[in-house]
Amino acid sequence: MPTADFFPLLLAVPLLPLGAWLLQVLFGKGLPRGGDWLSTGAMLGAFSITVALYLRAYGLGEEAEFFVWSSESEQGWKWLVSHEGMNSGLANFRAGLWYDGLTAPLLAMVAGVSFLVHLFSTGYMQGNSRYIAYFAGLSLFSFAMLAMLISDNLLFVFMFWEVMGLCSFLLIGHDSMDLKRPRPRAAAASVKAFLTTRVGDVALLLGLAIVWNGFGTLQFHELAVAVPDMIERYQGWPNWLETAGLLIFLGAVGKSAQFPLHVWLPDAMEGPTPVSAMIHAATMVAAGVYLMARSFPVLAPGVLAVIAVLGAFTAFFAATIALTQDDLKKVLAYSTISQLGYMISAIGLGSPDGALFHVFTHGLFKAGLFLGAGAVIYACNHKQDLRKLGGLRGRMPVTYVSMLLCTAAISGVPFLSGFYSKDVILAFAAQGWGGGAGMVAMLPLVLLGLAAPLTVLYMFRMFLLTFSGEPRSDHARAAKEVPLPMSLPLVLLGFGALFGAMLWFAKPYPSNAAHEVAVILASASLALGLFAALLFFQFRKLDPSQVAAALGPWSRGARSLYGVDGFLHSTIVLPVLALGRSASRFDRRIVDGAVHGIGGLAVWVGAQFRRLQSGHIQRYLYLTYAGLLILILFALWRVR
C-alpha cells in the first residue's frame, strides 16, 4: 500500500534532472567542465532512487497497482484552479503521481539509460562548441520522460510528451550550429522531426478532447472504470470513442515512428550519436508505446485491429529497408522503427504488458547498440559508413563484446533479454491467428514472422561488416578502444542485454499453445537469419549484390526507402507551402486591395468637397465628431 515517504522520493526522480537543467542554464558558464558532472550526477541520483523504489516495489509482489498518488486526492497538483469550492463550473485538471508494476522497471530503465548516456557523452562530446547547451538539453529530455512515466493522466502524459518533442528538436539540431563540424542538414532534420510528430500530436490532443468530453476524466484508473460502463450503456463501442481511439493512435504513429510518419526518425540520425541512443531507447519513441499502453482501455476492437496490422506492417517494412542501408546509424534507425512496429502491434494484439516488456528490453539493448555505434564512430574519426569499417574486433574488444551481446539480444537468441519479450509478442500474434478470424487476424503473425529472420540478417550484417574481416579504411585501421567513461556504459548495457528480461515483474504469456508456436517461430527465424548472415558477410560464400539484383525492383524500392519521403513531400509539404504563398498574395491583393479601393473612393469623394479636404487627419477627426454629434442630437430630438 502507498506509504507517505514514497511521495518525495518519486517526485525527486524528475526534479533532479530538472534542477540540473536549471542550474546549467543559469550558471553553466561558471561551472567547471560546463557542469556536465552536475547533470550526470543528478541522473545518477535519480537512477539510484528509481532502483530503491523498484526494489521496494518488487518486495511488494506483483500487485498491478500498488502505489497511486491519485489526482482525486487532495495532494494532486491542481493545474487550472487552486481552490475547488470557488466555482462549480471549471472542470479542473489535477496532476497526480502513478507508480505501478509496469512503471517500476520502466522508470528504472529510463533513468539508468539516461544516466549512461550522460556518462558516455562526457567523453563523446568533449570539446564540442556548445557543450553546456548539449547537457542542458539532455537533462531536460530526461526530466520530461521521467515526469511522463509517473503522470497519472493522459493530459499530463501529453504535456511532457510535447516537452520531449522540444528537447529532441533541440538535440537533433545541435550539431547544425557546431563550430568545427557544422551539419547544415541537422537543422532540416530537427524541423522535420518536430513537424512530423506534431501532426500526430495535434491528432492526439483532439482524441483526448473527445475522451474528456465523453468521460469527464483522463486519469488512467478512472478511464479503466468508466469505459466499460459506457459500453454497457451504448450496447457497444460508440462511434466517437472509436474516432478518439484512432486519433490517439495517430499520436503514437508520429512519436513512435510508425508508417507513414516514420520518416523523421532516420533523418534524426543527424543528431549526436548519444542523443540517438536517448531518443531510440529511453525516451521519445518509447513514449508512443507507453501512451498506447496507458490508453488501452479506450481502444475499440476495430481500432486495435488497425493498430495490430499497421504495427506489424511497419515491423516488416522497416526491416527490409534496414537490410539495404550502408550507414551504421541508419541501419539502427530502421531497426528501431521495425522493433517499434513489434511493440505497437502488441498493443493491437491485446497485450499492453507485452508491448511495455519489449520497450524495457529494447531500451537496454538498443541503448547499448547506439552507444556502441557511437564508440565506433568516435574511434574511427566520425566515419560511419559500413563499407569503410571492418576489422574492429581486435581493436575495440570491449565495444565488440558489448555490441555482440546487444545484437544477439535484438535477434532473439534464447535466454537473452530480447528473446523473452519478442516471444510474448509473437505468442499473442499466434493466438490471434488461432482465433480463426480470417485473413486480417493472420496478417500480424505473418508480417511479424517475416520480420523476425530479416531482423537477424540485417543486425548481423551490420555487426559483421563493422567488426569482422579486415579494416576497409585508414580510419578503421587506426581505431582504438574508447576511454572508460564511454566503455563503462557499454559494459553495463551488455549485462542489461543479457539479463534484462529477469528484471521485468511478470511475463504475460497468453496460452501454452501460442507460446510454443512463438518459440518455434523465433528459433527458426534465428537459425535462418544467422545462417544467411554468416554465409553473406562472414564466409562470403554468397554475394549480397547478386541477391539484390535477383530481387530487382523490390531491392531498389527498399534502397530508395519506397519513395515515402518524396511522396509525402510532393503531396503534402509542397502544396501546403504553395497555398501559403497564394494566401499571402490573396491577402495583399484582394483583402488589402479592397480596403485600398474603399479608401481611394473616400479620397475621391473627399476631392468633391474640395474645401473640406485639407489632408490633416485631425481635421477628419473633428469632422467625424461633428457629424456624429449631429446624429446624436437628431436621435435625441426624435425620442422627445
Added chain:
Amino acid sequence: MGDHLLSIFVALPFAAAALVTLIPRANQAAHRFVAGTAIAAAFAFLIAVVFGGFDPSHGGLQFIESVPWIPDFQVRWALGMDGLALVLLLLSALIHFLAVLATQKKIDGSRGYYALLLLLFGGVNGVFLATDLFLFYVFWELMLIPMYFLIGIWGGEQRKRAAGKFILYTLFGSVLMLVGVVAVYLRSGADGVLPTFDIFALQAQALTWAADTGGLFGIDFTTWIFGLFFLAFAVKIPVVPFHTWLPDAHVQASTPVSVILAGVLLKLGAYGMLRIAFPFAPDAFSELAWMVATLGVINVVYGAWVALAQTDFKRLVAYSSVSHMGFFLLGMAGVAMAVEGTAHFEAGPRFNSIAGASFQLITHGVSAALMFLLVGVVYDRAHSRDLNHFGGLGRIMPKFFFIATVGFFSSLGLPLLAGFVPEALVLFWAWPSWPMHVAATAFGLILTAVYLLQAYRSILLGPTRGSCESYRDLAGGELVTMLPLVIASGVLGVAPFLALDLIAATLETILSALPPEVMP
C-alpha cells in the same frame, strides 16, 4: 482617499504625462525616469491590490466609484474593477513598463514620446475600469490617438501611411461603436424610465430587449446592437478580413510600440467583446455564434497560412497575432450552444471555453510581446528583418537562443509554457459545441508549428553566416526587458491557476447574466 483608489490609479498616468511635458526638452533621462516610475508605481499598486483588498471569490465589481459627470445625459464617472480587468491591467502595466525599458535611451522628441506613452497607458487603464458606457467610449478614443502618433512619428519609413491606415480603420470601428452606444442609451429610456449609460444596468435590461419586434431593415434590435459592437471590436482584435492594418502598423512601428500594440491593444477589442458585445445581446450572440466560431477558425487557419509565406520576421509575427486571436473567438463561441450528451458537467464546457478565451488574452499578450522584442533584437543587430539574411545565431548568441526558444515555443503552444493553456482549454471545451470548427483549428495548430519553426530555423539554426559572426549577444538591459516575459510564460504554463483563480468568479458572473434558456 480609500474611496477614490481607482480614480487616483486612472489619473496617475495623466498626471505623469503632464509632468513629462514640464521637464525641459533636453533632459531625456528624466522623461524616461518619470514614465518608467509612473508605470512601475501603477504595477506595484495592482500587485498590492492582488494581495491586499481584492477578493477573487467575488465575481462582481470591487472598489466601485460613481459620481455624476454630465447629469443631463446621465453620464457618470463610474469605475470598478473585477478579476478580468485586474488581470488585464496587470498585463498592460507590465507590457508598458517593458516598452519603456525597450525604448532606446536617446530618442528624438523624447518628451512627446513618453507623454504619449503615458496617455496611452492611462487610456487603456480607463477602458478596463470604466463601468459607464460613455466613459468607456471616451477612454477608448483617448487611447487610440496617442497610438496613432506613436506609429506616425516614431515609426519606419512608411510610418505615415501605416498610421493613416490604423486611424481610418479605428475610426470606422469607433463610429459603429458610437452608434451602438447611442442606440442602447436611447433604448434604455424607451420604456418610460430614465435612460442610462451604466454598463451593468444595461446588461440587466438587455434581457428584455430580445422581445423587441421592431428593428431596421427587418433585422431586430438586439442583432443590430450585437452587429455594431461586434464589428467595432472586431477591427481591434483584429478579425479577418479587417486585419490588414495590423501587419502594416507593426512593420512601421518601433519595437516598443509594436510590443504595446500586440501585447495590450489587441486585447481591448476582445475585452469589449466579453464586456459589451456579448452581454448586451446574448440572444443575438447565441444565434450568430456559428459566425463567431467560423470567423475564429478563419483567423487561426488563414492567419497561419499567410504567415507561412512571410519573409519579413515582423510581418510573420504580426500574422501570428491574427492567428492566435482566433482562439479567443472560438473560445467565446464555445459558450453559445446548448450542450447535449455531456451529462457529466453541464456548466463545465461553456465555462472552460470562455476561460480559455480569456486566458488567451493573457498568454498572447506575454508571448507576442516577447516575439516582438526578439524581432527588435534581430533588427538592432542586422538592420534587416529579412529571414533569409540570418543563420546560426544560436551558437554566437546563446542567451538570445534561450530566450528565443522560450518565445517561439510559447507562441507555438508548448505545454509548460503559457501558450498551451488556452489552446487546450478552447480545443477541449469548444469541442461539444463546435466539433468541426475545433478540428479545423487543430489543423491551424500544425501550420503554426510550420511557420514558427521555419523562422526559428532560418534565424537560429545551421552554421553561422559570415555576416552574422560579429553580432553580440544580449546586453544586460535587453535581458532585463525580456526575462519578465520568459518567467511569466513559464509560471503561467506550469501554474495557470495563478491567473485563472483571479478571473474565474468574474467569468461566472458574466455567464450568469445570460438569459435562463441560454444558460446551461
